[in-house]
Amino acid sequence: MWRDLLPLGRHPGTGGYRRYAWTGADAECRAWFATQAELRGLRHEVDRNGNQWAWLGDPADGDAVVTGSHLDSVPDGGAFDGPLGVVSAFAALDELRRRGTSFSRPLGIVNFGDEEGARFGLACVGSRLTAGRLTRAQAHRLTDGDGTPLPRAMEAAGHDPDAIGPDPGRLARIGAFVELHVEQGRALDLSGDRVGIASAIWPHGRWRFDFRGEANHAGTTRLADRRDPMLPYAETVLAARREAELAGAVATFGKIAVEPNGVNAIPSLVRGWLDSRAVDQPGLDAVVAAVEKAAREHAAAHGVELDVVRESRTPVVEFDHALRDELARILGRDRTAPVPVLGTGAGHDAGILSGSIPTAMLFVRNPTGVSHSPAEHADEDDCVAGVLALADVLEGLTGT
Template sequence: MGTVSLAEIADVGRDRVRGGYSRHLFEPADLELREWFVDRAIRTGLDVETDRNGNLWAWWGEPGPDAVVTGSHLDSVPGGGAFDGPLGVVSALDAVARLKTSGFVPSRPVAVVVFAEEEGSRFGVACLGSRLLTGAIDPDAARRLTDTHGVTLAEAASAAGLDPAHLGPDPEALSRMGVFVELHVEQGRGLVDLGAPVGLASSILAHGRWRITVTGQGNHAGATTMAERRDPVVAAARTIVAVHDAALASPGSRATVGRIAVVPGGTNVIASSATAWLDARAATNASTLALVDDVRRRAEAAVADSGCTVTVVLESWSDLVEFDPALSAGLAGTLGGVPLLASGAGHDAGVLAARVPSAMLFVRNPTGVSHSPEEFAETADCAAGVDALERLLRSLL
């Protein structure tokens, strides 16, 4: 079976423009990674199946209730790092391979899972595979989601060999999960500051995504005087500054605009609309929603004298997640009292936590940088993560 390595997929989905990796659901890089996972899981002696939502499951033992499940995702943000997602999948395969090689006999089924579209980079909804599985998103609304080329999720799923009519809640798959443990590179400096190679998650901040659309009047760049313009790009720029100011006024909150689209997008054209996507996060549900309300008020004030209008529309939402304290305490004890950290990043484990006892294992990131080519984890810390995951699986089995 051998050791599974990130080097096996290091050339898949490299982004020559942004740097790092761009691996988006059902696009060529993602499909190649899915084929790699199936092949690697079979070589590890696991039986692989694809569920109705495109999530991949590799089973050790007959699939059934009370299974111990581990894994993560293989997709990335545009120009993302090598570790976010794939480290959890590779480590899960490695930990299971070690158990099998050692002659360990599990007391219940074991599965390694790859969730589809965790980052939401193609269809705009994070943790889409786990949301569909658990019923946390309406399947009709999910089927209508579109990418930047106008392709719907239903169309992309069909092209990948799935029946889009079957997208949605999967009580059979969910009923098999007795516990879920997701290993992930840390997205922050908590473990660096604590001098620890691994740690466990205590919670995940409440967070969501909103689409901010500023509408003005398209016109000729040379024939329209500055006084006559209703320029949504200028109004959107003021709105983005307002987003920044709103987060600074709310201690502990985070608000980000990382994506902008201008229509029609000509150099010598005053745009007719400008859209910015807001990512907002805070310690509680109420404080996150209060932050967005403040953004909305500031955005309306920012465009008030521009002749433009602004709308702020929710695209996805995740409540504050508190991981099962008894499970986390038990796993921390198994690992000798490792640190417990709050996560500012969302994960499939956070979606599943509402339905299945779930936990997260973090591996130290010496840069603290994630969603970027600078994301990193030392080889020794990755090995410590596999060791820790193997110990946790042994204790759960």
Template sequence: MLEELARIGRDPATNGYVRDSWSPADLELREWFRGEATKRGLDLREDRNGNLWAWWGDPSRQPGVVTGSHLDSVRQGGAFDGPLGVVSAFAALDVLRGRGFSPRTPLGIACFTDEEGARFGVPCVGSRLMTGVLDPGKALSLTDDDGDTLSDVMARAGRDPYRIGRDDETLATVGTFVELHVEQGRGLVEQGCPVGVASAIWPHGRWRFDFRGQANHAGTTRLADREDPMLPFARMVLAAREVAEREGVVATVGKVRITPNNANAVPGLVSAWLDARGATEAGVRALVTELARDADVAEESWTPVVDFEHSLRDRLALVVGSTVGSGIGGGGGGDTPAPVLPTGAGHDAGILATAGVPSAMLFVRNPTGVSHSPEEHAEQADCEAGVVALANVLEDLCR
């Protein structure tokens, strides 16, 4: 299945992926999901926010156990971030059926819309809308680099943008959510284990910094007469690194927009996006406050710390530990829990957990720790171990 997905949205010049939400690549990925659900005789549904659900059993009778992830990507991203979780969900269902297992509760596979936020700047749009965290009016007015709004692109894709918003009917079908994801770091490499369990997601957010000046001619404007916004922007980037080290957090300026963006003109406006994350909210907030002195600053997204429910987390750690301890052929036989580790990466599982849905995450080892890059990778054997671990977790929860 990963090989089938590998051709969709791939940039041949870089081998990276560009899979913006509601783009032609995204629509093709949605059709792939529909095809996999249909092959397995699952009940396919698309909710009012564009999230896809494939059900084994009827969740209207009782809330189900759901797994899955997303298929969109950051621009020039890798092949595993998101797709590994969706592919592993279908593969885990195949494993369960191969065992002759019949779930006592409905079992669902989810594909969330616009988890990365690459097109409109806000991550986890589908799950944020579903849970009511993101205001529909704000969402519809989000604009991409070409000036198209979310409302525009949804309408072009044949969806009604004015139906988006909190979806209690869909939310009520999710009794428990488990998301498998490639690890975006080297924690499992250091612990020598192919699969682990998430303990928490660090608090994180995105802020837009607007530095304003006066556009002018690069050759005729004296240095003393310039109002060049590139200077305070450059100071902010350097200060972000220094303050982040002091506060014990991480800070990244990965996107910049310069107006008018001419090589022979002093800019009139520099807009920069700061991504900041850390173990504590206080450290992240202190960093943003200190940097926001020479710019107009707008908070575009914020996710508080997510401490996954301990009883569910510990239950999964035991099941996964049993799987890893006895090889990838099945569960049982081990008594050492799988590694439990935090992450600084945001996920739909975190949004659902914050909304009160019992949620957990499994991580599959990434040998280099590189993510959001074409170099992102996971070994075949580790992916298979992840599938069987997920199957064992689902079997345990569906009992």
């Protein structure tokens, strides 16, 4: 499975993945998922929001256990973020069949669409729509960097954009969702554990900073006469780093758009996107407020206008305590020490769904902590340990 999936959407120049929502690479990944379902005799379906499901048993029976993740990527992302959870789900089912496990509850495997938000700028679109945390009207207003609206992209991929929206009936049939994911950090590597359980997702959000100055000639305009928005933007990037360090949080300006974007032109507009995450909501609010305050001071000093727009905000997510404790019990049966439980600053579909159904997460050790990069990696032995842990969990939740 891993070898078949590995080349899909891989950029030959960077070695990273560009599996963006509703593109050709996305279609190839979806076809791969459908094939894996067919090979195992599972019923494959695509829901109203473009999420793919593979079912063992009838989900209409209710109280289903679902596992899986996503197959799309960030720009030039790694091979493990998302796909490891989907591949491991199919592999865990294979392991349970090898064991001869009998299932008392329906079992589903899911590939959520557009989790990374790389194309349309909003993460977890598929699960947000399903959970009613993104309306059809809001989704229809999303556009990519080329100005293509989400509805047009969906239509081009053969999906009806007018059908999208909340799917409470589907969620009502799910009793538990367990998502396996490569750890996006080094906590397990430092503790020496191959697999861990998630406790919570830090609150996080994305803010757009629009610095508006005056375009002019780079060679003839005196420094004193310039209203250059790049200067306050650069100072704001440094301020974000300082404020995050002081608060024990993280803050990143990782995306920028410049107009007119000429080598010999002073910009008229510099648009930067801030991603910030913290252990709790007060800490996050304090960091973002401090960054905005610094940005406004620097903009005023350079005669530049500033608009700040909050594009998304996700509160702290505490995973279902009863389900989390059940996972710890199942995985701790043959251990002398408890399975590590750790928080994460990364968002996931499991976090989006946590307000609607009981959710939990398993993390697989990442030896370098690198993620969202072609260098992202997990050792094969650790991946196998993740599959076996997921199989144990699914057997414990669905087996008889």
